[in-house]
Amino acid sequence: MAAAMTLYHQTVPQFTKVLSNIEAWLDLGAEYAKAKNFDVSVLLSSRLAPDQFHLLKQVQAACDQAKLTCARLTGREPPKHPDTEVTFDEIKARVATVKSYLATFTEKDFEGVDTRMIPLGFMPGKGMFGADFLTEMALPNFYFHASMTYAILRNNGVDLGKRHFIGSLKLQDL
Amino acid sequence: MAAAMTLYHQTVPQFTKVLSNIEAWLDLGAEYAKAKNFDVSVLLSSRLAPDQFHLLKQVQAACDQAKLTCARLTGREPPKHPDTEVTFDEIKARVATVKSYLATFTEKDFEGVDTRMIPLGFMPGKGMFGADFLTEMALPNFYFHASMTYAILRNNGVDLGKRHFIGSLKLQDL
Numbered sequence: 001m002a003a004a005m006t007l008y009h010q011t012v013p014q015f016t017k018v019l020s021n022i023e024a025w026l027d028l029g030a031e032y033a034k035a036k037n038f039d040v041s042v043l044l045s046s047r048l049a050p051d052q053f054h055l056l057k058q059v060q061a062a063c064d065q066a067k068l069t070c071a072r073l074t075g076r077e078p079p080k081h082p083d084t085e086v087t088f089d090e091i092k093a094r095v096a097t098v099k100s101y102l103a104t105f106t107e108k109d110f111e112g113v114d115t116r117m118i119p120l121g122f123m124p125g126k127g128m129f130g131a132d133f134l135t136e137m138a139l140p141n142f143y144f145h146a147s148m149t150y151a152i153l154r155n156n157g158v159d160l161g162k163r164h165f166i167g168s169l170k171l172q173d174l
Numbered sequence: 175m176a177a178a179m180t181l182y183h184q185t186v187p188q189f190t191k192v193l194s195n196i197e198a199w200l201d202l203g204a205e206y207a208k209a210k211n212f213d214v215s216v217l218l219s220s221r222l223a224p225d226q227f228h229l230l231k232q233v234q235a236a237c238d239q240a241k242l243t244c245a246r247l248t249g250r251e252p253p254k255h256p257d258t259e260v261t262f263d264e265i266k267a268r269v270a271t272v273k274s275y276l277a278t279f280t281e282k283d284f285e286g287v288d289t290r291m292i293p294l295g296f297m298p299g300k301g302m303f304g305a306d307f308l309t310e311m312a313l314p315n316f317y318f319h320a321s322m323t324y325a326i327l328r329n330n331g332v333d334l335g336k337r338h339f340i341g342s343l344k345l346q347d348l
Contacts, residue, residue: 171297
C-alpha cells in the first residue's frame with residue numbers, strides 16, 4: 001500500500017541512498033586510479049572550472065546539503081563538520097558519518113514540516129515555508145553537488161553511467 | 175498562508191523555473207561565444223566525456239524529463255518531440271515549447287497522484303507509486319540533466335554560478 005508523500009520520504013531515505021551512490025562512485029574512482037597507476041588524490045583535487053569546487057569539496061557540499069536540510073526542516077541543531085578532510089579515506093568517512101546522522105531522524109520528526117517557516121541564514125529577516133525550501137533550495141542544491149561529483153569523475157574517465165547516479169528503486173509489481 | 179506540499183508544486187512550477195534558468199544559461203553561453211568570437215554550435219556539441227550526451231542533448235533530456243514526468247504522473251499522453259533540434263534557436267524553441275506544455279497542467283490534475291501506480295516503460299511488469307517515482311526517478315533525472323547542461327557550459331568558461339542554477343525563490347518575511 002502506498003503512503004502519501006511526506007517530506008521525510010523526500011529527504012532522509014533519498015539523501016541516504018544518493019550518499020551511498022556517491023560512496024560507490026568514489027570507490028570506482030579509486031579503482032580507476034589504481035588501474036591507471038595514479039594517486040586518487042589527483043581525482044579529489046580535480047574540478048571542471050578553475051573557480052569551481054574540486055571533487056572533495058563537492059562531496060563535502062553534498063554531505064552538508066543532506067545534513068543541514070534535515071536539521072533545518074526539523075528544527076534540530078546539526079552536528080558540526082569542519083571540512084578538514086584531505087584523503088580518500090577521510091572523505092569516505094565523512095559521507096558515512098552523515099549517513100549515520102540521517103539515520104537518527106524518524107517520520108515523526110517531519111510532521112507539519114511542509115508549512116513550517118524555515119529562516120534563511122544567508123538572508124536575514126527572510127524565510128521559506130518547508131515545502132518551498134525543500135523544492136526550491138534543498139533538493140536542487142543537493143542534486144547539484146551530487147551531479148558535480150559525478151561530472152568531475154566522468155570528466156576524468158571514470159566509467160560511470162546514469163544507473164550509478166539513480167541507484168536502487170522502490171519497484172512494485174503491476 | 176502556506177499550503178501542504180503537493181506533487182504539482184514539486185513539478186510544474188519548479189520544472190518551469192529551472193527550464194527558464196536553462197534558457198538564461200544558454201543565452202550567457204551565446205554571449206560568451208560572441209565575445210570570444212566562436213560559433214555557439216561549438217558549445218552545443220561540447221561534452222564532459224566522449225560517451226556522454228553533448229550540451230544540446232542534455233537540454234533535450236531535461237526537457238523530456240519535465241514533460242514526461244508531468245504526463246506520466248497525471249496519465250496524459252505527452253506531445254512528441256523528435257529531437258530534431260540542431261541550432262541554438264531551435265533548442266531555445268524546444269525549451270519554450272515544453273514550458274508552454276507544462277502551463278497546461280493544473281493542481282487538480284495532480285490530485286491523488288502520490289499513490290497512483292506509474293508503469294515503467296523500460297521495465298515491463300513493474301511500476302512505482304507516484305511519490306516514489308517523483309523522488310527516486312523524476313527529480314534526480316531532471317536535476318542530473320540540468321546539472322550536466324550547467325557543467326558543460328561551466329567547463330567551457332561560461333561565467334555561471336550557483337545563483338544561476340537555483341534561480342528565484344518564494345521568500346517570506348519572518
